[in-house]
Amino acid sequence: MDPLIPVSYTINGKSVQQQVSVRTTLTDMLRHQMGLTATHAGCEQGSCGACTVVVDGLMVRSCLIFAIQLDGARIETSEGFADDQLMDELRRNFADRNALQCGFCTGGMLVAAHDLLSRTPHPERAEIREKISGNFCRCTGYEAIVDAISKTAQALPLEDSGK
Amino acid sequence: MSTTSGKAQRHSQFVGQDKPRRNAIRHAHGRGRFVDDIAFGNLAHLAFLRSPYAHAEILEIDTEAARALPGVVDVFTGPDLVDICTPWVGKLDHFSGLRTPEQYPLAMERARWNGEPVVAVVAESRAIAEDALDLIMVEWAELPAIIGIDNSRSTNGPILHPQYDSNVAFVMNLTAGDAKAAFRDAAYIVEDTLELGRQTGLTLEPRSIVADFDPSLRKLTAYHSTQTPYQMQDVFVRHFNLSEENVRVISPDVGGSFGMKLHVYGEEMAAVAASIRLGRPVKFIADRMESFLSDIHLREHKVHARMALNSGGEILAMEVDDATGIGPFSVYPRTSAMEGNQALRLMGAPYKMPHYDGTLTVLFQNKAPTCQYRAVGHPIGVTVTEHLVDLAAKAVGLNPFEIRRRNIVTQDMYPHTTATGYILERLSHEECLAKLEALMDYPKLIAEQKEMRERGIYRGIGIAAFIEITNPGPAFYGIGGARISSQDGCVIKLEPSGKIRVSVSVTEQGQGTETIMAQVAATYLGVDLDHVDVVTGDTERTPYGGATWASRGAGIGGATVMKAALAMKENILEIAGVILQGEADDFDLVDGQIVDRSNQQVRMSLAEIGRIAYFRPDTLPQDYHPQLSVSRHFVPQGTPFDFTNGVQASYLEVDVETGIVKLLNHWVVEDCGIILNQQLVDEQIRGGVVHGLGGVLFEECLYSENGQMMSATMADYLAPLASEMPDIQIDHVCTPTEMTPLGAKGVGEAGTAAAGAVVLNAVNDALRPLGGTLRTTPLTPERILKALGKI
């Protein structure tokens, strides 16, 4: 059995201590050790985006990072984003517009959408399509997702702060 | 939406209620609960050693070192399971002559495709199980691999199953009228050979199961990502010799299925076997490579087809020779003959065509097994037919709309039986075609195309008509001897608070089944949608039924819930009559309130009925027993299927230097009868279209000559991403079916049925001035450049 190494993170705003093996991915640590199962494993090869989370402000694929690499990092998962108005709006619009069917891509898709609108509050449709092209969805055909993101963007106050 | 029957009006209460799905809210908040999300105590993990060869004899397996690895709990091979699990055979009686050998959870003396599971390791973690796989030594003797369709069909090549005289699993002939004479007398004959590439399902959630066997009662609980929990309950009962009441299958959230998750797979059977051996829960979650190697594949067809027309451009006949490669086995329990069977029967189906001569040859190969998947057979039938219709239009000198208008089955012809034997109750091809022409503004596109061509930009327009098989009836599987239910059941319970709980046997994989069932229940009961909760996907908590496949959920499940809701309402009004000292008929249930039928005056709430009936029956007359839950079942009646129809179009641009196709627009006009929830219907169509677009443009399971799968990662197997997909314009025509009380038909296959065909036609339209024709899908840049003679 693999030896375990202690690490600490801030996950969704709370400080957390975990014991991880050298080969535990961030996805597996979040899902199986923390029970944060909104981060999904769709390919574990960096292709599908279902495992997308935010580490120290940058969007990353948690399946491509080992948990042990991130000692001291701030991690935000799809369950997080507490008191985040943008994420609240995205969630509401995803549900209203049926921008998800089975829901397996949704955790990663919401993180990608949040990242996009934080950086580019008023993207064109084509830009939305481009920016979520790292996230595979087998069910929706994407149009409803683009609509939901676009609607969220329209409701945002007009300022391109983070660009 | 236009309406061809007054029936639609009756249902207006739930049409257009675009309330968000409850499970969508849940998923948007990260509260999905898929098999791999559920925590278990004492869980063991399963991993498989898979055949590195397409075809090989297994001479010896040495598992000693693997067993010795700390953390390994169990190691077993195929022969180790013969006492626990009986083999299965993917045959059905109505495909007479279909042959396929017995199958076991793990390969026995031979492995027959690259990726077939051979040895199972159970360990305390998946990582340890995978470590142990590296310690297993297998001695193989590689055998010649049968890969291509021609390779399999060849009469002097190797034979895959030595007990058979050829690689042919099944042959079917389908004839109507006198096709030979029609071809003799034809004014025009067009013909071509099309090859459709093998695809796979690629659900984002891979196949998943946790099997939990309690040896004290011989009770199995399987948490299984499946569309068909009742079918799997039956499979586990029969093949593991368990008692039906002791087998419970729970399908929590299912992360996409599309038909891929209703077949019997060796790995899931091995997981159950492992749990029985160990008496503890055992988990198997396929990783992505395992999914590519062992999920069912689909639609590898090579079709030679001819079409005969008279001088007026009327289609007289088709001759079709369809050969399909299904891998080494016909998949259990639905068989791998069904896809070809439906493809053959969907040929020419939108058209009046009187004569037909079709042959299907189903062939064994050393590749992953193929089986039913979204729009079973439709893309093949539609692509072949519509490609020939376009060739015919060119030969006759008609535009693509005109040739279709001359040939589609018209309103005066219903009920109509196609040359291939499908009975059509009533469809709306004329209306759909007219709507499409207006919707896409065809004349404007033609003008634009012409102008672009002059500038060296090659744009194409493709259209395709289709029919879609939905609401399968009892004559589908049951008649062939499969224990797959065609009926569904529903229990409705009045909660003490006046809320409604519906448990129903149709299942949810993201289509919105639960929401639609809630809408039907709310409408026919007369309560608020928010007061209805729906339970699905658990054989212990819901009535037995067919579940969700072949676009049967809304049509058949909806009719089931409607029947139960009407019965529950009758009971409620009876109770109201007793409490209010009137007759049941004096009252109605509207918005959750009991009202006087005569003047709609509110008399009492449903909550009050619940309170009295459950907690104060002492205030009711002696020996009165309020019936507070009901159950109803529904068996589809009439024709074997309720067909839907529609027409699609694509507008695209081909970059003739790079061979890259850019999709500019896509239109669908579709008729699924009564629409229960427009947003959900439209999103089914869009998702289905994108499945079809993936198949025609990108997706292909590539195998090397010796049978190695070459596209077993998402970097190699290309599937549609948002940036490559167009917005999809949708419109509807509504022809309700009279076969169910609800009037709704299915819609899950419609998008996929014709999306590939319209893109093939559009690409060929774009290339027409340059003289290239594409006949092999997916339409990769390489194939396009080859067709253009550029490489």
Ligand code: FES
């Ligand atoms: S699971 Fe990480 S990208 Fe697919």
Ligand code: FES
């Ligand atoms: S909703 Fe199923 S993968 Fe996106």
